[in-house]
């Protein structure tokens with residue numbers, strides 16, 4: 731019976747360790763893709779080395795096809811970002827006719 735309790739305790743410890751490791755690995759992605767959406771959990775803490783660096787390029791979502799691409803390559807029409815002139819043109823055609 732004692733053995734069973736020890737094995738259960740070991741299993742719980744392993745699951746907890748894996749979960750905290752996965753959470754730590756996923757944290758920069760959650761913060762990187764939703765800037766401003768989630769409250770800053772790093773307040774009062776020293777800068778986390780795993781955070782997305784400030785010089786990382788911002789990503790935009792194409793209003794026509796939903797693809798993500800670097801903001802510097804965005805084609806901006808009516809305040810919306812498009813991945814290519816073709817998609818910007820295609821959407822403005824839909825609006826016109």
Ligand SMILES: [Zn+2]
Nearest residue numbers: 792795813817
């Ligand atoms: Zn597109």
